């Protein structure tokens with residue numbers, strides 16, 4: 125929200141937009157086809173994640189296109205296909221395009237995967253997603269090791285690092301990506317960056333939403349295991365023998381591994397638990413088999429994945445309104461992760477804490493609050509981490525195990541009945557840092573004392589402080605990960621501008637590490653769903669009114685070029701020294717050509733060559749006008765505006781004059 129003064133700003137008065145305060149969260153809709161490849165989509169992802177064990181057990185079984193476990197039957201809109209695509213058959217061996225072929229057809233090339241995630245290639249004819257699925261179903265062994273699952277040591281993985289023989293590991297699983305290279309929408313060269321290594325971080329940095337486990341189900345070689353002896357020793361007693369010889373006959377060790385993988389498959393095959401009309405139901409997860417237990421050693425890689433359950437509403441009349449909730453769990457020897465799926469773009473908020481040994485998770489979407497209580501198999505401890513994936517609506521709650529071990533169960537999970545969010549929550553926080561970011565603004569980082577809290581994108585919290593006996597309240601939007609001083613997800617960073625005559629900001633800007641303060645929230649009416657079909661987004665901000673835009677900007681730029689073509693920030697400030705995050709914006713615009721920033725100064729120095737003045741129609745028309753005209757019936761643009769109340773009201777009137785429809789506008793007023 126805008127930092128428009130130092131009073132409690134609740135200025136819905138006169139606003140043409142229905143602002144309901146406090147409103148908590150957004151309206152989710154069922155995932156569309158675009159989302160079918162999203163790794164964390166509530167339905168697809170859970171299914172696909174859970175489908176993996178079946179593939180582990182029956183490596184040769186085809187992908188069932190009609191099953192919810194399968195991939196979409198039509199090419200994803202973010203895959204570039206050509207008319208020839210459909211006539212090519214999967215039996216053709218995949219041809220790796222040469223570097224020139226591949227990159228001549230590049231749609232976008234703004235940098236590398238590590239520098240800039242937006243770097244998509246035109247695929248060669250016959251290499252669409254559909255072609256890949258057909259190829260996978262052709263019966264050809266894509267694992268290169270006879271389709272027999274076997275553990276892989278990092279040393280062995282490292283040996284497979286050429287375009288003709290490339291393996292890669294993600295989240296503890298090793299895949300043979302040789303055949304996938306020409307089908308990779310980011311191009312083979314990008315994918316090769318992960319060859320021979322554990323590419324989890326690289327993968328997550330570029331496109332955490334991609335459902336790699338379904339896409340590469342037929343390429344699974346086996347688990348990555350750090351505790352393995354040299355592969356030569358495990359698979360062949362004669363350490364000097366050739367790789368091909370080693371793989372001819374399965375050794376006893378191989379057989380043992382294969383059987384135990386089948387066991388793993390059995391123990392994690394999903395059992396869908398339907399929550400009855402009873403208010404709560406307990407779900408106990410079944411243990412891995414003994415043989416699996418004996419095979420799981422103490423590495424810090426995911427060693428088992430759970431089943432999940434669906435939380436359904438209680439009263440029939442309300443059923444339709446309540447978004448479904450599902451969860452999975454996954455463990456390493458040191459951590460337990462509970463993943464809660466709220467639905468694509470559901471924009472969840474939530475918190476987690478450990479109380480008397482019990483892990484309590486609260487998730488709110490669309491005004492509904494659901495609780496998930498876990499009495500863990502063994503002791504868990506703080507700090508908890510809470511991560512939200514905006515595109516898919518997945519929340520990961522990561523807890524530390526007190527003792528390193530592989531658990532048989534995650535424990536007993538109780539899903540509470542959905543209830544209406546009646547009032548915002550209040551949390552006590554501790555100041556962990558306070559850094560001056562401009563001459564009058566301080567970045568205050570606080571951590572909730574009970575455990576991590578997530579504020580939905582575009583929503584805000586209120587700071588409460590007792591000053592001279594009366595309570596002062598002020599609204600702030602936490603700047604989100606990547607913008608504040610800390611990457612720690614349990615920290616909320618607030619950009620506090622000091623108003624000399626203000627009642628609260630002088631206190632807030634002088635707080636010291638260790639000081640306490642009270643927050644309440646979340647508040648706001650922004651619905652992330654509104655950005656579903658948006659390709660061009662404009663952020664019009666003044667001063668600290670930039671804060672609600674930051675998370676949205678990051679979200680939009682995390683989308684592929686087909687979903688986000690342009691993000692334009694028009695940032696109004698008094699002087700150059702007042703501009704928050706100036707370097708960061710410059711950096712992003714250098715890295716991602718879709719992002720443009722236009723600074724407008726009302727009190728610029730004489731040497732300022734940029735725009736001057738205040739918000740006005742000619743400026744908006746010039747910057748936004750042509751993009752808006754491009755829109756047909758359905759708007760593919762969206763404008764967000766936030767700043768002092770007067771700025772926002774004037775801006776809204778001008779935007780309407782620029783023919784921006786109300787559906788394509790959101791004013792952050794807190």
Ligand code: HEM
Pocket residue numbers: 161202203236237238240241242243244245304308309310311314315316317318323326327330331334335336339340683684685
């Ligand atoms: C780990 C190394 C990898 C790197 C460096 C990498 C890099 C990239 C890049 C730069 C893009 C273009 C991004 C965009 O504009 O959307 C991309 C897209 C894509 N990659 Fe990868 N990739 C890697 C691994 C994988 C794997 C293992 C898979 C799955 C099998 C995969 C599947 C995809 C898909 C489906 C897209 C299109 C995503 C979209 O449009 O949203 N990538 N990749």
